[in-house]
Amino acid sequence: MSRYLVLTELFLPTKGGTAVWFAEVYQRLSGKETHIVTANVPNAAAVDAIHSNTIHRIPMRRVTWLRPESLGMYANLLIKSLWLALTHRFTAIHAGRALPEGITAWLVARLTLHQVVIYAHGEELTTWGHGGKYKAMRFALRHADQVIANSEYTRDVLIKMGVNPTRIALIYPGVDVTRFHPGLAFAELRQSVGVTDVGKLILSVGRLSRRKGFDQVIQALPALIHAGLDIQYVLIGIGEDYDYLYDLARKYGVADRVHLLGHVSDNDLPRWYNACDVFIMPNREINGDTEGFGMVFIEAAACGKPAIAGQAGGTGAAVLDGITGFRVDGTDPAAVTFALQRILENAQYAQQIGNRALTRAIQQFDWIVVAEKTQQLQMK
Numbered sequence: 418m419s420r421y422l423v424l425t426e427l428f429l430p431t432k433g434g435t436a437v438w439f440a441e442v443y444q445r446l447s448g449k450e451t452h453i454v455t456a457n458v459p460n461a462a463a464v465d466a467i468h469s470n471t472i473h474r475i476p477m478r479r480v481t482w483l484r485p486e487s488l489g490m491y492a493n494l495l496i497k498s499l500w501l502a503l504t505h506r507f508t509a510i511h512a513g514r515a516l517p518e519g520i521t522a523w524l525v526a527r528l529t530l531h532q533v534v535i536y537a538h539g540e541e542l543t544t545w546g547h548g549g550k551y552k553a554m555r556f557a558l559r560h561a562d563q564v565i566a567n568s569e570y571t572r573d574v575l576i577k578m579g580v581n582p583t584r585i586a587l588i589y590p591g592v593d594v595t596r597f598h599p600g601l602a603f604a605e606l607r608q609s610v611g612v613t614d615v616g617k618l619i620l621s622v623g624r625l626s627r628r629k630g631f632d633q634v635i636q637a638l639p640a641l642i643h644a645g646l647d648i649q650y651v652l653i654g655i656g657e658d659y660d661y662l663y664d665l666a667r668k669y670g671v672a673d674r675v676h677l678l679g680h681v682s683d684n685d686l687p688r689w690y691n692a693c694d695v696f697i698m699p700n701r702e703i704n705g706d707t708e709g710f711g712m713v714f715i716e717a718a719a720c721g722k723p724a725i726a727g728q729a730g731g732t733g734a735a736v737l738d739g740i741t742g743f744r745v746d747g748t749d750p751a752a753v754t755f756a757l758q759r760i761l762e763n764a765q766y767a768q769q770i771g772n773r774a775l776t777r778a779i780q781q782f783d784w785i786v787v788a789e790k791t792q793q794l795q796m797k
Contacts, residue, residue, distance in 0.1 A: 419792055420450035422501055422531075424494065424522050425513030426477050428455035429464045432680075433624075434712035435538060438590050438787075439513060444469035445788035452505065454497050473497055477517075487517060494521045502529040509534055509562075509794075514541055516550065519557035526562075534794060535561040539571040539709020539731050542578065555579065563794055567710045568731030586794055589734055590712045591787035594779055596687055597719035603692035606685070610676045616647040617761045620693035620722075622686070622713045625656030625677075628706050630699035630727055630747040632662060637754040638671040646761055651676045653689060690720035694767065695760045700727035701747030711735045714742070715782045718774035723767050725756045741774035 423443055427436040443451050449471045457474035465472040475493045494517060502510065502525050509532040512522035519535040526533035535558060545551045558564055558580050565588050566572035572585050612618050623629045631652055641648055652662070652675065659677060666675035681689060690696065696717035700708040707730035714724045714735035726732035727747030736742040743759070745752040760767045780786075 418447050418450065419508040420447050420506070421452075422498065422505070422507045422510045422522075422525075423451065423453040423470075423513070424455075424498055424510070424518040425453065426456050426518060427513060428453060428472075429468075430460050431456070431458055434590060434710075435513060435536075437712070440464075440468065441591060441593065441784045442788045442791055445784060446792055450505075452501050452507075454494065454501070473501070491517055491521060494518070495524065498522065498525045499528065502526075502531060507531060512536065512557075512561075514538065515554040515557040516541075516545075519561065520553055523557050523560055532562045534563045534565060536565045536567070537571050537575055538567050539574065540707055542571065542574045543705040543707060565791075565794075568734035570731030570733070571709050586790075588787060588790045589782060590710055590715070591782045591784040592712070592715045592719045592778055594719050594783050597690060597716045597778075598687070599691060599721040599775065601688045601691040601720075603688045606688055606692040610649045610651055611673075612649050613647055616649060617694045618692055619648060619650045619757065619761075620653070620689060620696050620717075621651070621698055622653045622689075622696075622716070623698055625652070625654050625658040625662060627658055627661075628700055628703045628708070628729075630701055630753070631658070632665055633699050633701075633747060633750050633753045634697055634757075635662060635665050635669060635671065635675060636750040637757060638674060639669055640754045641757060641761070642671070642674075644758060644762075646758070648761070649674050649676065651678060651689065651693070653678050653681050653686070655679050687716075687720060690717050690722060693717075693722060694764075695725065695757060696722050696742075697725040697753075697757065698727070699725060699745055699747040699753045700729055700732060702729040708732055715778055718771075718778040719782070721771040721775040723760050723770035723774060725753070725760070737777070740770070741777055742770060 425439045429440045448469050451470045453470050454473045456477035475497050477490045510522045510526045512518035512535045522533050564585050666672040710731045717724045724736050724742035726736040726744050728744045738744040743756040745756045
């Protein structure tokens with residue numbers, strides 16, 4: 418049985434796709450023999466008590482008076498990881514990102530004669546400039562035994578950074594198809610936000626940040642209403658753009674149709690996907706910050722829903738344009754409006770797209786498939 422030492426700052430109960438990825442994959446690869454070193458965060462004990470792997474929590478906060486501020490974090494990560502690598506027999510060491518985990522994992526792997534695998538997600542490759550941090554990230558990625566790219570876009574960026582293409586493995590993120598699936602009850606959810614019997618529900622899920630493109634959806638609503646559509650827009654997530662989006666909805670006269678729900682319960686999230694008529698996140702690139710893949714798109718797909726994505730970043734791996742949804746220019750409200758209208762005005766067409774998305778989600782994105790691809794890395 419394979420057993421891994423996994424270094425990842427992001428792990429449940431921290432929100433986000435990366436945290437979910439590591440929690441889902443490694444519990445399918447092995448049990449307590451795999452050790453995960455991660456950040457000590459509130460409410461972690463409840464997760465660790467029931468998780469299949471052995472979890473080690475360490476302080477991973479930046480300290481403002483240290484130079485660099487991350488010095489203590491790197492020291493804690495190195496000491497714990499090196500001790501585990503020396504006292505256990507691991508198949509390989511896996512790192513959640515190039516920094517801080519990857520550079521630490523590379524050093525530990527070289528000191529203990531292990532293989533090292535580093536994950537690359539896309540956005541971190543293009544937002545860290547070209548200073549010392551970028552050079553350290555590039556060093557870790559170029560010296561890893563293998564790098565996992567979450568999309569073709571991320572793979573292309575890695576190659577431009579000088580990473581050997583033969584060392585890059587393309588592995589898409591996954592989705593729990595036993596949790597996200599069609600057939601969940603949702604009638605009261607639609608009623609709670611005022612969706613009528615003939616109404617349509619647009620759904621977005623994600624951090625409320627500008628590059629996600631949620632502002633473009635709000636700007637599209639007046640034209641959709643003018644076209645005769647009775648629509649409500651539900652946005653699930655928290656972030657720095659809450660006030661901006663709320664004010665934008667008021668500016669465009671659609672505040673009564675825009676519902677910023679913040680976080681919803683783990684049980685309700687799959688039900689909201691079931692409740693919607695279309696899922697949308699028309700992402701765009703802002704100052705190098707872009708979407709590396711977009712796990713929310715395949716959560717929607719697993720619930721049998723068509724999705725609309727932006728053209729920036731790696732969303733083409735998650736949404737096949739014209740097949741499981743559409744990719745549009747996330748900087749163009751008119752393009753966003755047109756894509757929404759195509760789906761919302763033709764229920765039969767939307768159902769066909771949703772069915773294709775569901776089939777693809779089950780065949781390609783089930784976490785079992787992702788785990789099998791991850792395990793095969795050591796067989797090469």
